[in-house]
Amino acid sequence: MSPEVSGEPAGELASKCLCGCGSNVRAEYLPGHDSRHKSALIRSVLAAEAPGTDDATKDAGVEAYAVILRRGWVAHLDKSRQVAQRNRD
Numbered sequence: 001m002s003p004e005v006s007g008e009p010a011g012e013l014a015s016k017c018l019c020g021c022g023s024n025v026r027a028e029y030l031p032g033h034d035s036r037h038k039s040a041l042i043r044s045v046l047a048a049e050a051p052g053t054d055d056a057t058k059d060a061g062v063e064a065y066a067v068i069l070r071r072g073w074v075a076h077l078d079k080s081r082q083v084a085q086r087n088r089d
């Protein structure tokens, strides 16, 4: 009797969803979790840009911005930034 008779072949579910929810996925994200991750990154960058923020928040924002750049989400960030600016005024 092989232990691999039932379930997924080993390795196929090796990666975790990139949003940080901890789910095992075959692709980069669970369905819909890419936008969830995007929102979290954008929030992180906007928090880092807010006046009087601390160093840890700034560092997190720099890291989040690098991911946004890499994934081509800068346009989404700009849009959210404009909304945040409007809400501040």
Ligand SMILES: [Zn+2]
Binding pocket: 017, 018, 019, 020, 021, 022, 023, 029, 030, 033
């Ligand atoms: Zn996820």
